[in-house]
Amino acid sequence: MKESDPVSRRSFLDYLLGGGLVVWTIGGVAPVLSYLWPAQRQGPGAQAVSAGKTEGWEAWQAKMVAINGQPALVLRTAQGFRAFSAVCTHLGCIVQWNVQRRQIACPCHAGFFDPNGRVVSGPPPRPLTELGVALVNGEVMVKSL
Amino acid sequence: MKLTPPCSISLEPRGEKRPSAGQAPPSLVFVGALAALIGLAVVPARAAEVSCLGCHEEQQKLFVASAHAQAGLSCPDCHGGDPRVASESAHNVPGFKRPDTKQEIAESCARCHSDVRRMNPYGLPTDQLERYKTSKHGEQLFGHGDQKVATCTDCHGVHDILKVRAPQSRTHPTHIPQTCGRCHSDAKLMSQYQLPADGVAKYLTSYHAQLLLEKGDLSAPTCITCHGNHGAVPPGAKEVGQVCGKCHGRQRELFEQSPHAQAATTGTFSECVSCHGHHAIQKATADLFAQSCIRCHAQEPKSLARRDVIATLIHNVQGAYEHATARVKEATLLGLATEDQQVLLQEAKTQLTQLEALQHTLLPEQMQPVATRAEGIVKAVIAGIDGQERNEQWKHWALAGCWGFMLAMAVIFWLKRRELGQKEKP
Numbered sequence: 001m002k003e004s005d006p007v008s009r010r011s012f013l014d015y016l017l018g019g020g021l022v023v024w025t026i027g028g029v030a031p032v033l034s035y036l037w038p039a040q041r042q043g044p045g046a047q048a049v050s051a052g053k054t055e056g057w058e059a060w061q062a063k064m065v066a067i068n069g070q071p072a073l074v075l076r077t078a079q080g081f082r083a084f085s086a087v088c089t090h091l092g093c094i095v096q097w098n099v100q101r102r103q104i105a106c107p108c109h110a111g112f113f114d115p116n117g118r119v120v121s122g123p124p125p126r127p128l129t130e131l132g133v134a135l136v137n138g139e140v141m142v143k144s145l
Numbered sequence: 146m147k148l149t150p151p152c153s154i155s156l157e158p159r160g161e162k163r164p165s166a167g168q169a170p171p172s173l174v175f176v177g178a179l180a181a182l183i184g185l186a187v188v189p190a191r192a193a194e195v196s197c198l199g200c201h202e203e204q205q206k207l208f209v210a211s212a213h214a215q216a217g218l219s220c221p222d223c224h225g226g227d228p229r230v231a232s233e234s235a236h237n238v239p240g241f242k243r244p245d246t247k248q249e250i251a252e253s254c255a256r257c258h259s260d261v262r263r264m265n266p267y268g269l270p271t272d273q274l275e276r277y278k279t280s281k282h283g284e285q286l287f288g289h290g291d292q293k294v295a296t297c298t299d300c301h302g303v304h305d306i307l308k309v310r311a312p313q314s315r316t317h318p319t320h321i322p323q324t325c326g327r328c329h330s331d332a333k334l335m336s337q338y339q340l341p342a343d344g345v346a347k348y349l350t351s352y353h354a355q356l357l358l359e360k361g362d363l364s365a366p367t368c369i370t371c372h373g374n375h376g377a378v379p380p381g382a383k384e385v386g387q388v389c390g391k392c393h394g395r396q397r398e399l400f401e402q403s404p405h406a407q408a409a410t411t412g413t414f415s416e417c418v419s420c421h422g423h424h425a426i427q428k429a430t431a432d433l434f435a436q437s438c439i440r441c442h443a444q445e446p447k448s449l450a451r452r453d454v455i456a457t458l459i460h461n462v463q464g465a466y467e468h469a470t471a472r473v474k475e476a477t478l479l480g481l482a483t484e485d486q487q488v489l490l491q492e493a494k495t496q497l498t499q500l501e502a503l504q505h506t507l508l509p510e511q512m513q514p515v516a517t518r519a520e521g522i523v524k525a526v527i528a529g530i531d532g533q534e535r536n537e538q539w540k541h542w543a544l545a546g547c548w549g550f551m552l553a554m555a556v557i558f559w560l561k562r563r564e565l566g567q568k569e570k571p
Contacts, residue, residue, distance in 0.1 A: 013561050020554045069487030093495040108498040110395040123392050125364040 062097035386416030
């Protein structure tokens, strides 16, 4: 390298080394910061998911949530909150809450379940699988099986 | 021992009246009294067992495990006789009976089973005999005295009758085909009534039998689900829809909207059976379109065109759903987070199942919106998986970049080290 070159070979190497060390440091510090930062989103394989706040959730109203890739129906009855797998035990269709009949209805083959998940009529051979519900700081948490 | 009335014990305050030495405590007196009373009550039954057992040991062995033995019945409850006599002369008393005809058997069972007061504690119905008399079996027996038809004991057994729920019972759902088949698979016997003898054999090849016997689904239909049990009558062509509709209610409801419903009322089309058959019913697949429709519509291009539209709609959605299911499965195995896609797949399956039920209307215009919804959901699933795979690919490139960077840093370090080494040389 000639003397007149603005950047000598040595200083070029130093720049690269310095830049690399900066990148290396950032790479080391970023995971630490990300760990310290509060969690913003739900990762896979959750043990419990929120179905919403109890406030404003009237009796005999239901909500659907997804937990571990499976739909769940969360219902507020006069006695409290109940959660069921929303997968019909007949052929696996997603059931829906029918507020007029106060029954859980399967749209595929007209299977009906009562608010306890028991079969009222139609082809479903078994009751809906019940999931756990916990109230945490005014929030309805549905637990996976 | 002096017997004390139980009420006198219960009325005494606890600990007030202590028995003196040599006198039995009141509770023991009560237990003794109770034992004596029970002993007296069981004497006839025990006598019956002992006296009948002498000659009828085989029947006794069968009877012990039966539902009737569990309910506390013994031989004289059905047969009468004198249980205190341990010889054949026990039969020589008024009221002893050994039902000789099938009518007598039915009437003998009905003495208890038509008695509401006696059956109430067991929650059993009391109309079996009346129903039986309306059945083909009952009509033949009570109308024509035909002793070859089935009566109570032919299906339930004689001394070893078990509750229907008992897995070993002849009337447990899993044993019903066998029980009915004892007569209805007997070609010689059935030929006397001009009845086919292959019903049970065909049933055993059906999807219903597969559900019942292989998958253990006790709600799957057996012979009696369609034909009735005590009031067994083969459903006529016009009743078939109602019989199938007991379980397949939604399909029946949709069928009522179809052009076939009109044909069914005129008797030119047998609901359900015309397409699905009866005893050997198979799980309905798209192949049924190719096999069934041409039986009546081979010369009707317009009807066949409608069939093709319906079959194509279902086929396309099925294909798209299966493709999406495979993609989600593959992505899950690769470790991608597919929870959202799995929920969407479940929704797509719901639409597909609804579409399959809707085909009973034979109205493509009703099916099209559901098919469109299902395809939309499937597209969203595929788009989600594609997005995740793109991210994954990007991560691979990023990883390659990181490796490149580390390699470059290693080279730089090596150059720097060499340079420093040269500098240190004199």
